[in-house]
Amino acid sequence: MADANQNTPAQRAAKILLPLALGLFFLASWEGLVALYDIKPFVLPAPSAIGAALVENWASLMVSAWATLRVTILAFVLALIGGVALAVLFTQSRLLELALFPYAVVLQVTPVVAIAPLILIWVGFDRVETALLILAWIVAFFPILSNTTLGLKSTDPNLRELFQLYGASRWQVLTRLQLPNATPYILAGMKISGGLALIGAVVAEFVAGSGAATGLAWRIVEAGNRLQIPKMFAALLLLSLLGVGIFFLLSWLEHLLLRRWHESAIDQNAR
Template identity: 60%
Template sequence: MSSPSSAAAVPHDGTDAEARPLALAEPPILGLPVSFWPRILAPIFVGILVLGLWEFAVRWNEVPSYVLPGPLLVGQTLIADWGTLSASLWITLRITFMALAAAVIVGVALAVLFTQSKWLEMALLPYAVILQVTPIVAIAPLIIIWAGDINLSLLICAWIVAFFPILSNTILGLNSADHNLINFFQLHGATRWQTLRYLKLPAALPYFLAGLKISGGLALIGAVVAEFVAGTGGSESGLAYRILEAGYQLKIPRVFAALLMISLSGIAIFLATSLISHLLLRRWHESALRREN
C-alpha cells in the first residue's frame, strides 16, 4: 500500500510532474513570447496617450500652428512633404552610416593596437580622450574650412562623435579576457595572434556591440549637428538644413516632421544594432541567455 506522500507525487492525469510546466507553457503570439508583448504594448500605449493629450491641448487652447502644431497636422505635413524630406533624410543617413563604418574600422583597429602595445596606448589614448571631450560645435567650422569639401567635413564631424565609444568599449573588452585562460594559452605555446583571435576578440565582442549601440545614435547626432553648422543648401542638403529653412519660413509643422524623421531614424538604428547584438550573442553570452530565459 502506497503512502500518501508517494501518491501525492504522482499526478492524477498520468503525466510527468517535471514535464507539466512545459505542457502548460503559453504558446507564442505572432512568433513572440507572451512575456515580451508588454515591452511593446506599454510604450505604444503611453505614446498614443501623450499624442492624444497633445492634440487635445492644441485644439482646446487654439494654439496657432506656427507656435505648436498638433500631431495630426505634423503627420499631414510629413505625408505632403515626403518627397523633399525623404531625399534629405537619405543624405543625412548616408553621412551617418559612413561615419559609423569609419568609427568601427578605426576604433577596433586602434583598440587592438593599444592592447598589443601599452606604450602606444599611453602615447595616443589621451589624444583620443581630448578629441572626444572637445565640443563638435566648436571645431566644426574649422573642420569645414580645413577639409575644403562639405561632405568630407560632415563625415569627419560625425566620425569624431561616434569614434570614442567604439574605441573605449573595445579596449575594455580586450582587457577583460580571463587571465587564467590567457595563461592557459601561453602554457600551450599560443602566439599573440592566436590569443587575440581565439580568446580576446570573442571576449571583447559584447563590449564592442555595446559601444556600437551608443555610436549609432551619436553618429546621427554628429551628422545633424555638422549640417546645422555648415548650413548647406540646395538639392544635396540634409534634414538639418530643411529644419533651418522651415524655421526661417515659420513652417513649424515641417520642422516637427523633420524632427520626427530624425527621431525615428535614431530608433531604427538602435533597434538594428540591438538585433545584431542579439543575433551574435544569443547562443553563448550570459546577458543574451538570461534575457531569453
C-alpha cells in the same frame, strides 16, 4: 528562473500595448488641446498637421533623410574599423597606447560644435559631406576605441595562461581569445556610437549651415526660419525614427551574436 512568468503571452502583449496606448492617449490629448485652445500652428502644430506636412514634403524629406543617414552610416562604419584597429594596436604595443591615448581623449572631450567650423574651413565648403563625415566620425569613434580596449584587456588570466601553456602565437591570442572576449564590449560601444554618429552628423549639418548641407538637420533650420513649424516637427520625427532604427538594428545584431553565451543577451525564453 525569476522571470518565468514574464513570458506569458499577456505579459508580452502588455509590453507592446502599454506604451502604444500611452502614445495614442498622448497624441489624442495633444490634438484635442490644440483644437480646444486654438493654438496657432507656428507655436505648436497638432499631430494631424505634422502628419499632413510629412505627406506633403515626403519626397524632399526622404532625400534629406537619406543624406543624413548616409553620413551617419559611413561615419559609423569608419569609426568601428578605426576604433577596433586602434584598440588592437594599443594592446599590441603599450608604447603606442601611452603615446596616442591622451590625444584620443582630447579628440573626445573637445565639443564637436567647436571644431566643426575649423574642419569645414580645412576641408572646404565645396566638400561639405566630407567635413560632415569627419565630424560625425570624431564623435562616434571614441566609445568604440575605449570599449574595445577594455574588452581586449579583460581576458580571463587563466585562459591567458592556458594559451601560453600551449605556445599560442600573438595572432592566435588576439583572434581566438582577445577579440571574442571583446565582442560584447565592442557591441556595447557600437550601440553608443550608432546614436552618436547620428548626433554628430546633425550637429555638423547645423554648423555647416546654408545651402551646402542637404540633410534633415538643415531641413529643420530651414523650416524654422520660414516658420513652417509642422514641417520642422516632421523632420524631427524622421530624425528620431532614424535614431530608434539604428538602435534596434544594433540591439538585434547584439542579440544575434551573443544570445548563446553572454549573460547580457541570453534568451529570456531559454532560461
